[in-house]
Amino acid sequence: MISTLILSATGGDIGISVLKILKNAGFRVIALDMNPSSVAKNYADAFYIVPSAKSDEYTNVTINIARKENADSFMPISEPEIIRVNKDRGIFRKSGIKTAINNSFIVETFSDKLKTSLFLAEIGLNVPGTCLLTDYTSEFSFPFIVKDRLGCGNKTVKLIEHETDLQYIIHKNTKGTLIAQEYIDVEDAEYTTGIFSDGSRISTVSFKRTLGYGGLSRCVELVCEPELEKIAKKIAKSSKLRGSINLQTRRKNGIFYPFEINPRISSTVAFRTYIGFNDPCWWIKILNGGKYEYNPKYKTGKGIKVLSEYYYDLEEI
Numbered sequence: 001m002i003s004t005l006i007l008s009a010t011g012g013d014i015g016i017s018v019l020k021i022l023k024n025a026g027f028r029v030i031a032l033d034m035n036p037s038s039v040a041k042n043y044a045d046a047f048y049i050v051p052s053a054k055s056d057e058y059t060n061v062t063i064n065i066a067r068k069e070n071a072d073s074f075m076p077i078s079e080p081e082i083i084r085v086n087k088d089r090g091i092f093r094k095s096g097i098k099t100a101i102n103n104s105f106i107v108e109t110f111s112d113k114l115k116t117s118l119f120l121a122e123i124g125l126n127v128p129g130t131c132l133l134t135d136y137t138s139e140f141s142f143p144f145i146v147k148d149r150l151g152c153g154n155k156t157v158k159l160i161e162h163e164t165d166l167q168y169i170i171h172k173n174t175k176g177t178l179i180a181q182e183y184i185d186v187e188d189a190e191y192t193t194g195i196f197s198d199g200s201r202i203s204t205v206s207f208k209r210t211l212g213y214g215g216l217s218r219c220v221e222l223v224c225e226p227e228l229e230k231i232a233k234k235i236a237k238s239s240k241l242r243g244s245i246n247l248q249t250r251r252k253n254g255i256f257y258p259f260e261i262n263p264r265i266s267s268t269v270a271f272r273t274y275i276g277f278n279d280p281c282w283w284i285k286i287l288n289g290g291k292y293e294y295n296p297k298y299k300t301g302k303g304i305k306v307l308s309e310y311y312y313d314l315e316e317i
Contacts, residue, residue: 004028005284006066006097008050009077011038017270018077018280019043025281030069032062039310053084063095073284075100079111079151082264100283102243102263110245110263114149114179120258123238125231128182128259133173140182142166149179159183184250184257191225191249191256192217194272195232196279196294198286199242203294204232205277207268212305217268222275222301228256235261242286244279271303 007022009015010031019040022029031044034052041047048065051057058081066074074097076085085092085099086107092099101107109115117130129140132149146169148156160166160180169178193206206228212218232247235258239245246266249256265280272279275298282292 002026002028003073003284003288004030004045004069004071005073005075006030006032006062006069006071007044007075007077008032008062008081010040010044010047011035012078014265014267014269015077016040016043017267018075018265021269021273021278021280022284025278027281027284030065030071032065037312039312042310042312053078053080058084059088059091063092063097066095066097071097073098073100073287075280075283077264079262079264082107083111098287100243100287102245103240106239106241106243106245107263109239110261111151112149113147113181113260116261117181117259119239120235120261123234125234126255126257128184128257130179130181132176133170133178133180134176136180140180143185144183145181146178147181149177181259184252184259186250186252189251191223191228191251192220192266192268193228193232193247193249194244194266194268194277194279195236195241195247196244196277196282196292197236197241198282198292199240202233202236202241203277203292204229205272205275205296206232207271207303209268217266217271218305220268220271220303222298224299225256231256231258243283267305270305274303275301 007019007029010019011033028045031040031047032050036049050061076082082101085101109119117127120127143159143161146158146160190209191206192209196203206223206225207220208223209217210219244265246262248260249258276296285292
């Protein structure tokens with residue numbers, strides 16, 4: 001029997017990648033997005049426009065779509081939706097729809113970069129110095145990073161190189177949500193690690209990466225780093241992971257410094273799946289009582305993300 005599931009945020013890079021992966025695996029996928037022009041319409045079995053996750057209507061609209069399409073599972077992709085579903089997980093549970101999101105500790109901790117840093121330090125890992133920008137009193141020297149405490153990606157990341165930069169960003173910090181973080185000043189030494197667990201077994205895959213396209217992983221190189229795997233497994237065990245998360249680290253002088261964790265599937269999902277690390281399908285399998293198997297296909301390799309075009313609503317002359 002073909003399993004039907006709901007997939008959200010399918011207009012974005014991660015959402016469309018997961019949609020293609022699940023379709024290739026034989027799932028019937030119902031795509032959701034706020035944007036009526038989402039290219040997901042071209043790939044999904046059905047497509048629905050939904051309100052923002054900030055809307056009080058979001059959960060009921062999603063549940064009604066799931067019931068209409070006889071979907072048994074729901075995988076939210078974007079962090080605002082994951083936070084909303086985490087808040088309303090009791091409503092989803094009562095509806096009978098299984099949700100592919102991490103436990104509340106993971107969602108609430110790793111969606112907050114300051115809480116993430118405190119957690120990583122608490123379990124004994126090397127972390128860059130981190131504090132609220134409003135609390136910064138020269139704990140680490142210039143240059144250092146300033147970014148939003150909440151949210152994902154690198155859109156709000158700024159490198160503060162001198163006092164003029166600092167005073168400007170302090171003036172802009174009207175909501176008090178920015179954090180200051182020690183800058184691990186190395187070139188070509190950033191890593192991204194996918195971590196998946198069924199609650200007992202833990203699997204990881206790591207890439208050395210180059211950023212581009214709004215903070216997404218543009219180029220990746222598959223690497224084998226035992227120390228990075230050790231760090232990833234420690235995080236998974238300490239957070240009681242049952243699902244998928246993504247770890248960002250930088251290495252300097254042979255030491256890995258974790259600085260961010262995404263409580264969701266990440267932008268390297270297509271690369272990971274290609275080499276056998278298929279966490280979207282694994283997540284749906286364990287959600288429905290099945291088991292997952294990780295059979296790596298390659299020990300080395302490189303990948304690059306490219307841009308493409310999609311055309312719609314064309315009328316011939």
